[in-house]
Amino acid sequence: MTRFTPAELEAARDRVVPDVIADGLSVLFCGINPGLMTAATGHHFARPGNRFWPVLHLSGFTPRLLLPEEQRELLAYGLGITNVVARATARADELTAEEYREGGRILTAKVRELRPRWLAVVGVTAYRVAFAEPKARIGPQERTIGGTRIWVLPNPSGLNAHWTAATMAEEFGRLRAAAAED
Incomplete structure (x- = not known):
């Protein structure tokens, strides 16, 4: 993994990392917003210590542990990545x-256009604020966006x-099982 200086990471602040998306995905994973390491590399969930990639594999979504720089391989599994807020912090x-809230509006429009079967928001607090659902809990939600x-x-x-x-892998696995039933 490339090592960045504090100045290089700070220079990545406010960058936007391109989504990994396609029409009709099985699951569109949605992070809160890119961190500085993600923005510096251009790869989602790139910070060492972030457990997204290991948990995705442990839960059975991917047959092997993918590296952040292999993120486009997700599309072959019917998976994608976006964020609630696009700018890096x-x-x-x-x-x-x-x-x-604005991110929730933009995400809603993106989901209506792309029509994934599931939107998986990774972060309950982000979901609560973005969708004005203050009592939301981890798991499936009553709300839908179109279908x-x-x-x-x-x-x-x-x-x-x-x-x-x-x-986390257990919870991701519950979603994987639900998505497989669709």
């Missing part, structure tokens, strides 16, 4: 409630100590 707490069902997953950031990779 060092921490999610740098985002405003209005950015989350797209929504599942809220735990945030795979290494900072989310409430969830282990194993317990």
Whole structure:
């Protein structure tokens, strides 16, 4: 993995990382927003310690552990990645409630256009604010966007100590099983 200086990471602030998307995906995973490492590399969930890629594999979504730079391979499995808020920050707490709400509106339009079977938002707090659902919990949601069902997953950031990779993989696996039934 490329090592970046603090100045190089800071230079990535506010960059937008292109989505990994296609029409009619089985699951569109939606992060909160890109971190600086993701923005510097151009690869989603690129920060060492982020558990997205290992959990995706442990849950059975991918047959092997993919590296962030292999993110486009997700499309072959009917999977994609986007974010609630497009701009990169060092921490999610740098985002405003209005950015989350606007991100929710943009995400809704994107989902209506792409029509994935499931939208999987990784981060319950981001989902609560972006979609004005303050009581939302991890798991499937009542809300849909057109024909797209929504599942809220735990945030795979290494900072989310409430969830282990194993317990996250169980929750991701529940979504995988639901998506396989569709």
